[in-house]
Amino acid sequence: MDEIDRNIAIALQQDGSAGLAELAKVSGLSVSATAERVKRLEERGVVRSWRADLDPAQVGCPLLGFVFVALRPGRDDAAFRRAMSRHEHVLECHRITGPWHFLLKLRVADLAALEAFLDEELRAQPSVERLESLIAIATEKETALLPVAPATEEE
Amino acid sequence: MDEIDRNIAIALQQDGSAGLAELAKVSGLSVSATAERVKRLEERGVVRSWRADLDPAQVGCPLLGFVFVALRPGRDDAAFRRAMSRHEHVLECHRITGPWHFLLKLRVADLAALEAFLDEELRAQPSVERLESLIAIATEKETALLPVAPATEEE
């Protein structure tokens, strides 16, 4: 992961449809060397996948919510974790510091769908003790573009 | 946005490198008709961009944090919003319901970087009144795959 790899990764993150010719300019290498780099980035798992970024509103999930979850003490949380991982409306599920145990990020169609999720999926979990939810009124920024750090050690 | 468009959108969301031939199988249409559909999805903004999904740990931002922000009453928040939009470590910035005004999602290298962000970027903002931050101990799930709703009205 040297400077060249980082530049390629940054470019691919912004535009996954960039051609090798374009990437070659960014990297300063030849086209074939650039192709090698891209392949290696995939092999090493730096590039996990290629995806189309969709507009949430246009695919029917305009409502964004966050839910804090506290689980009952001494209760196995495996079932809860599995349920969250499976559920397509749960975009994120993090074990967090602070008074709560988990923080969920949700995408749903509307408030009715949020209510249904809270009642039928979360409160239905035996290990769930307490919930606190909030919704986004507006989104100033929502990106998946990661800050790529300016090189530390291993190349 | 009929059933066919939805199937294509779902496929592209999971694998943006899928070729038209593969998509044609999914959609049940010919390759050329599928190409038309994809082009229209881009034109309508359903597909916003094509991106490589990178591994946060491997690009040097393994630490995930959330920060609640309360702004001073009667203070213009434009500068704050602009600063958050610009900052690459701020992945998300939502105006939210509840006692806080904004919720930020951050990606940084380590706790030192988080501290620096809190001190130099957030507390430095004149409009910021109070902060509360938490970090992810572990991430059970973190996906950008949106739940694509099963068709409502307009085709």
Added chain:
DNA sequence: GTTGAAATTTGAACTGT
């Protein structure tokens, strides 16, 4: 890592239904 060329595949356009 570079260059250059061949083989394969892909996306883009045209034509007709």
Added chain:
DNA sequence: ACAGTTCAAATTTCAAC
């Protein structure tokens, strides 16, 4: 709006440097 062919372009692989 869709299907089938054709055409151009980009990716992949390979050679030799």
